[in-house]
Amino acid sequence: MTELRTLKVALLGCGNVGAQVARILIDDADALAARTGARLELSGIAVRNVDAPREVDLPRELFTTDAELLVKDADLVIELMGGIEPARTLILTAMRNGACVVSGNKALLAQDGPTLYEEADKAGVQLSYEAAVAGAIPILRPIRDSLSGDRITRVLGIVNGTTNFILDQMDSTGAQFADALAEAQRLGYAEADPTADIEGYDAAAKAAILASLSFHTRFALEDVSCEGITAVTAADIAAAKEAGFVIKLLAIAEKLTDAGTETEGGAGVSVRVHPTLLPREHPLAAVRGAFNAVFIEAENAGELMFYGQGAGGTPTASAVLGDLVSAARRLVLGGPGRTETTTGHVPALPIDASITSYYIGLDVADQPGVLAKIAHLFAEHGVSIEIMRQTIHRDADSNVESAELRIVTHRAREAALAATVEAVKGLDVINSVTSVLRVEGV
Amino acid sequence: MTELRTLKVALLGCGNVGAQVARILIDDADALAARTGARLELSGIAVRNVDAPREVDLPRELFTTDAELLVKDADLVIELMGGIEPARTLILTAMRNGACVVSGNKALLAQDGPTLYEEADKAGVQLSYEAAVAGAIPILRPIRDSLSGDRITRVLGIVNGTTNFILDQMDSTGAQFADALAEAQRLGYAEADPTADIEGYDAAAKAAILASLSFHTRFALEDVSCEGITAVTAADIAAAKEAGFVIKLLAIAEKLTDAGTETEGGAGVSVRVHPTLLPREHPLAAVRGAFNAVFIEAENAGELMFYGQGAGGTPTASAVLGDLVSAARRLVLGGPGRTETTTGHVPALPIDASITSYYIGLDVADQPGVLAKIAHLFAEHGVSIEIMRQTIHRDADSNVESAELRIVTHRAREAALAATVEAVKGLDVINSVTSVLRVEGV
Numbered sequence: 001m002t003e004l005r006t007l008k009v010a011l012l013g014c015g016n017v018g019a020q021v022a023r024i025l026i027d028d029a030d031a032l033a034a035r036t037g038a039r040l041e042l043s044g045i046a047v048r049n050v051d052a053p054r055e056v057d058l059p060r061e062l063f064t065t066d067a068e069l070l071v072k073d074a075d076l077v078i079e080l081m082g083g084i085e086p087a088r089t090l091i092l093t094a095m096r097n098g099a100c101v102v103s104g105n106k107a108l109l110a111q112d113g114p115t116l117y118e119e120a121d122k123a124g125v126q127l128s129y130e131a132a133v134a135g136a137i138p139i140l141r142p143i144r145d146s147l148s149g150d151r152i153t154r155v156l157g158i159v160n161g162t163t164n165f166i167l168d169q170m171d172s173t174g175a176q177f178a179d180a181l182a183e184a185q186r187l188g189y190a191e192a193d194p195t196a197d198i199e200g201y202d203a204a205a206k207a208a209i210l211a212s213l214s215f216h217t218r219f220a221l222e223d224v225s226c227e228g229i230t231a232v233t234a235a236d237i238a239a240a241k242e243a244g245f246v247i248k249l250l251a252i253a254e255k256l257t258d259a260g261t262e263t264e265g266g267a268g269v270s271v272r273v274h275p276t277l278l279p280r281e282h283p284l285a286a287v288r289g290a291f292n293a294v295f296i297e298a299e300n301a302g303e304l305m306f307y308g309q310g311a312g313g314t315p316t317a318s319a320v321l322g323d324l325v326s327a328a329r330r331l332v333l334g335g336p337g338r339t340e341t342t343t344g345h346v347p348a349l350p351i352d353a354s355i356t357s358y359y360i361g362l363d364v365a366d367q368p369g370v371l372a373k374i375a376h377l378f379a380e381h382g383v384s385i386e387i388m389r390q391t392i393h394r395d396a397d398s399n400v401e402s403a404e405l406r407i408v409t410h411r412a413r414e415a416a417l418a419a420t421v422e423a424v425k426g427l428d429v430i431n432s433v434t435s436v437l438r439v440e441g442v
Numbered sequence: 443m444t445e446l447r448t449l450k451v452a453l454l455g456c457g458n459v460g461a462q463v464a465r466i467l468i469d470d471a472d473a474l475a476a477r478t479g480a481r482l483e484l485s486g487i488a489v490r491n492v493d494a495p496r497e498v499d500l501p502r503e504l505f506t507t508d509a510e511l512l513v514k515d516a517d518l519v520i521e522l523m524g525g526i527e528p529a530r531t532l533i534l535t536a537m538r539n540g541a542c543v544v545s546g547n548k549a550l551l552a553q554d555g556p557t558l559y560e561e562a563d564k565a566g567v568q569l570s571y572e573a574a575v576a577g578a579i580p581i582l583r584p585i586r587d588s589l590s591g592d593r594i595t596r597v598l599g600i601v602n603g604t605t606n607f608i609l610d611q612m613d614s615t616g617a618q619f620a621d622a623l624a625e626a627q628r629l630g631y632a633e634a635d636p637t638a639d640i641e642g643y644d645a646a647a648k649a650a651i652l653a654s655l656s657f658h659t660r661f662a663l664e665d666v667s668c669e670g671i672t673a674v675t676a677a678d679i680a681a682a683k684e685a686g687f688v689i690k691l692l693a694i695a696e697k698l699t700d701a702g703t704e705t706e707g708g709a710g711v712s713v714r715v716h717p718t719l720l721p722r723e724h725p726l727a728a729v730r731g732a733f734n735a736v737f738i739e740a741e742n743a744g745e746l747m748f749y750g751q752g753a754g755g756t757p758t759a760s761a762v763l764g765d766l767v768s769a770a771r772r773l774v775l776g777g778p779g780r781t782e783t784t785t786g787h788v789p790a791l792p793i794d795a796s797i798t799s800y801y802i803g804l805d806v807a808d809q810p811g812v813l814a815k816i817a818h819l820f821a822e823h824g825v826s827i828e829i830m831r832q833t834i835h836r837d838a839d840s841n842v843e844s845a846e847l848r849i850v851t852h853r854a855r856e857a858a859l860a861a862t863v864e865a866v867k868g869l870d871v872i873n874s875v876t877s878v879l880r881v882e883g884v
Contacts, residue, residue: 024591024742035590035658130588136743138588145587146572146580148477148771149466149763216477283749286728300466301578301750301760307725308746318743321591329590334776 008043010074013081016313019056037332079103100327104131110205128323136315137308152214154254154297161290162197199228211253223348227274245277268347270354282441352415357439363431366403381420384410450485452516455523458755461498479774521545542769546573552647570765578757579750596696596739603732604639641670653695667793669716687719710789712796724883794857799881805873808845823862826852
C-alpha cells in the first residue's frame with residue numbers, strides 16, 4: 001500500500017460542535033483516511049481560552065490562541081467560531097492561501113456570503129457550509145447538486161429547533177409562550193438570551209442561505225422579512241388546533257411568477273420567516289420537538305422533504321465532517337472547487353408582495369348582518385374568503401354574549417390583506433382583531 | 443460573453459422517464475447551460491422502434507435505432523433502457539470512450555455494479571445513478587457525500603411505490619391483497635405483470651445499491667434476502683393495526699456488530715427486504731400511497747429521513763437531470779470522477795443472522811396453561827417476549843371457543859426465531875401459526 005498524503009486540518013472554535021468534530025477527526029482517523037485517500041491531521045484548535053473546560057477530552061497540545069498562524073499552515077480550515085469577526089478575516093486568509101473552508105457560520109454567510117463566495121471562486125477552493133442550515137440534515141448539497149437539473153419553486157423549512165420545541169410545547173400542553181420558553185430554557189433547548197431564536201433572526205439567516213442556493217441568486221439577510229414567535233398566544237394555538245392546523249415558525253423562500261393574479265409584486269422571490277398555520281396532515285406538521293425539516297417543491301421532482309436533527313454537537317459535526325471529506329477528496333483527486341451558481345438573477349420581493357392564505361381571528365359584536373359587512377369588506381379589497389366560522393360565547397355571570405369570528409382566506413397578496421385588516425378594524429361591529437396569521441400547505 | 447462549450451448528450455431509451463428527460467433537455471436548455479457552463483445538446487435518442495408513440499412530442503430526427511453509433515459520439519450518456527443487455531455493453535462502451543454515464547437501471551447496477559464501477563474508475567469518468575433508487579428523492583448523493591464523514595448504522599427504505607400503495611390500500615380499506623393489487627393495476631400504480639414489485643425484487647435491487655453506498659462495500663443482488671408482500675393478508679393488517687402498527691415493505695440494510703448478544707452471526711451487514719411492522723408514530727409509517735422514503739440512522743447524525751416521489755416520469759427525470767448537470771460541471775471544470783468508496787470490506791450476512799423483533803400470530807386451544815407452555819418454549823430458545831395478548835372468540839352458532847394469541851418479541855436473531863416457531867408448531871395446544879412478521883422501529 002502506498003503512503004497516504006497528509007492534509008492538515010485547522011479547527012477554529014471548540015464549542016459543542018467543534019469539540020465533537022475534533023473527537024471524530026481523532027477517533028475515526030483511519031476510516032476518514034480510507035474514504036478520503038489522505039490522512040486528515042488535526043493540526044490545531046484555535047480558541048480564545050486554552051484552559052476553558054471542553055465537552056470532550058482533547059490533547060492539550062492541540063490548543064492555541066493564535067488562529068492566524070494555524071490557518072496559514074492548513075490545507076483545510078473548519079470555522080466554527082461563529083460571529084462576523086475574526087471569522088470572516090480568517091476564512092478569507094485561509095482561502096487566499098489555497099485552503100478549502102468548511103464553515104457552520106450562518107450569520108456570516110447570510111450577511112457577507114457574496115464576498116466569501118467570490119474569494120473562493122478566485123482562489124479556486126471549495127467553500128462549504130452544510131452545518132449552517134438544519135444541523136445534521138443534508139440539505140444544501142441536495143439543493144445545489146441533486147436538484148441542479150430541476151427548478152425549485154418553493155422551500156418551507158422548520159430550521160430552528162428552539163422555536164419548534166416551544167411551539168410544540170404550547171401545542172401539546174396549552175402553555176403560554178413565556179412558560180414554554182422557560183421550559184425550553186430549563187431543558188437546554190433555549191439559551192439564556194433567546195432573542196436570536198424567538199425573534200426569528202437565526203431562521204432568517206438560514207432562509208437567506210436556502211433561498212440563495214435554491215434560486216441561484218445571492219440573497220442577503222436584509223432581503224428576508226422576519227417575524228418571530230413572541231406574539232403567538234396559547235389562544236392562537238388553540239384556535240388553530242380546533243381548525244385542524246398547527247402553528248410552526250417557517251423559513252419560506254418561494255418564487256412568484258407574473259402569471260394570473262400574482263402580477264402586482266412582479267416576478268421574484270419572497271424570502272421570509274413568520275409563524276405559519278399548517279394543516280395537521282402536512283408532512284411538516286409532524287416535525288416535533290427540536291427536530292428540523294425542510295420541505296421543497298420543485299417543478300419536476302414535485303414534493304420532497306428532508307428530516308433530521310437540526311442542532312446538537314454530534315449531529316452537526318456529522319455535517320461538518322461530510323463537507324470536510326468532500327473537500328479533502330477534491331484536494332486529493334484534483335479539480336477546482338465550485339461553491340454556487342448565481343445565474344438566477346431574480347429579485348428579492350418585499351413582504352408586501354408575498355402571497356399566502358391568512359387566518360384572521362376577530363372579536364365581533366353579536367348582531368345580525370355582521371358577517372355580511374365583513375365579507376363585503378374583504379371582497380372590496382380583493383381578498384377571497386375560503387372559510388368563515390362564528391362561535392357565540394355567553395358569559396354565565398353577566399349573560400353578555402360575544403362572538404368570535406374565524407376567517408381563512410384564499411391566497412392573497414400581503415399588501416391587500418394588510419389593507420383589509422386595517423379597514424376591518426374601522427368597522428363599528430368589530431371589538432378587536434385577535435390574530436392575523438399566515439397559512440401554508442393548504 | 444464567451445461562447446459556451448457544447449456537450450453532446452446521448453439518451454438511450456424513451457419510456458416515461460426518458461421522454462421527460464428529453465423534454466427538459468430541450469425546454470430548459472438555457473437554464474441548464476447557465477448552471478453547467480456548457481450547452482447540453484441532445485444528440486439523439488436510441489429506441490427499438492422509431493415510430494412507437496411517446497408521451498411527449500419530440501423532434502422525429504432525434505430518434506435512431508443505432509444506439510452504438512450514438513454512444514460513440516457522446517460526452518454524456520443517459521441510459522434509461524432498463525434490463526441487462528444491451529444496456530451493460532453500451533454503458534461500458536460509453537465509459538471506455540471517456541463519456542460520463544447517468545443511469546436509472548437498478549437491476550443492472552445491483553447485478554453487475556462492480557464491473558461498471560471498475561470501468562468508470564479505470565476510465566476516470568463519472569457513473570451516477572440517483573434515479574435508480576427512490577425516484578426523485580436525492581438519497582444516493584447524500585449518502586455518498588453528505589454522510590461521508592459519518593458511519594451509517596442502519597437504512598430502512600420504502601423504495602417501491604407499488605407495494606406501498608397496495609399495503610396502504612389494505613390498511614385504509616381492509617381489502618385483501620388480490621383486491622388491492624387489482625385496484626393498483628386499474629389506477630396504473632402496478633403493471634400487468636406485477637411480479638418484480640410484489641415479490642420484492644425491485645426493492646431488493648435498490649437495497650443492494652443502498653447497502654453498497656452506505657457501508658462502502660459492494661453488495662450484489664444475491665446478498666439480499668427477499669420476501670414480497672403476496673402472503674400479507676387482510677387479517678395480518680388488521681391485527682397489526684389493532685396493536686398500533688402498520689405493515690410496510692422495507693428495504694433494510696443494517697450493520698450488526700459483535701457486541702453483546704449479537705455475536706453469533708458475526709459482524710457484518712444484513713441486507714434484506716420483507717414486510718415489516720412499524721409503530722404508527724414512526725416517521726416511515728406516515729409515508730402513504732405511492733410515495734417513497736428512506737430513513738437513515740448514523741452514529742453522529744442520528745436519525746434522518748428523505749421523502750418524496752419514488753416513481754413517475756417527471757419526478758424521476760429530475761434525478762436524472764441532477765446527475766447530468768453534476769457530470770457536465772465536472773467535465774467543464776475538470777477533475778476526475780469518483781463513483782464510490784469500497785473500503786468498508788464488511789461481509790453480507792445471511793438472513794438467519796439478522797436481528798429484529800417479531801410479531802407472531804397463533805391460533806391456540808383455549809385451555810389453561812397454554813400461555814405458560816408457549817412462554818416456556820420461547821424462553822428455551824432464547825427469544826424474549828415483550829408483549830403477549832390473548833383474545834377469545836366464541837362462535838355464536840357452534841358455541842365453540844377459539845383463542846388467538848399475539849406475541850411481539852424483543853430483538854432476536856432470525857435463526858433463533860425460526861427454531862422457536864418450528865418448536866411452537868409441534869405443541870399439541872397449537873392449531874396453527876397464522877403469521878410471522880418482522881417488526882422495526884420499536
